[in-house]
Amino acid sequence: MAKQGWPRLILYKNPASPPSCAVMILGDILGLTFDYKEPELRKREHKSAEFKKINPMGTIPVLQDDDFIVSESHAIMKYLLNKYGGALQEKLYPSEPRQQAKVDQCLFFEAGVLFPRLKAVALPSFFHGLAGPTSQHLEDIEEAYSVVEAYLNGDRYIAGDRITIADLSLGTTISAAEAILELDKKKYPLSVAWLSRLQEEDCFKEINNPGAALFTKLLHMSWQKNKN
Ligand SMILES: N[C@@H](CCC(=O)N[C@@H](CS)C(=O)NCC(=O)O)C(=O)O
Known part of the structure; x- marks a missing residue:
């Protein structure tokens, strides 16, 4: 209703x-x-x-x-x-100028860098016969992961100590990007802890986690099919 x-x-x-x-x-x-x-x-x-x-x-x-x-x-x-x-x-999009700028920084990074690097693998895999990520794809995603690790900077969430829409945006995209390149706990300990914290939230459990699992299944099935 x-x-x-x-x-x-x-x-x-x-x-x-x-x-x-x-x-x-x-x-x-x-x-x-x-x-x-x-x-x-x-x-x-x-x-x-x-x-x-x-x-x-x-x-x-x-x-x-x-x-x-x-x-x-x-x-x-x-x-x-x-x-x-x-x-x-x-709470989710603070009006205080510096806090809001931190959220925006993450949103623009997701829209301009992180998501396009995921899409650069996903679209050719689903529609154009790509059978797996190239080393350049992996390097690009790795570089984006290192930015996320730096943004976290010891905070609980990506743009500070509270969950914001930046966490929804980056958390969903990285959950899917892990289908291409898993976050390495040694290189990205803050990111791994942050992502699992998000994935334990009820709304992530209900919506993101099954969504990311479906994305992973479809992507890996495409790779299998494209290899044959
Ligand atoms: N920056 C856009 C990205 C939207 C986007 O590319 N969505 C994908 C699905 S995850 C899509 O529609 N892809 C189809 C295509 O580009 O052909 C957003 O945040 O909404």
């Missing part, structure tokens, strides 16, 4: 998609109810003319709130917090 007086929210998503999971986790934390729509990625439905009217980028997640449509998980999360966050907005 949608919260009383609120329009129904529609989320275009896929359970194995890290940015979709980040938005779903936030929805769960805020007590929002989404009507889910799942374009068939294998059939390239997200690249159809019809879907591109909703999101010209042809990607998921996309949120529809009544007559308003927004794509890009970070923009969606900020919108949901602005509109429906109530007291949780300040």
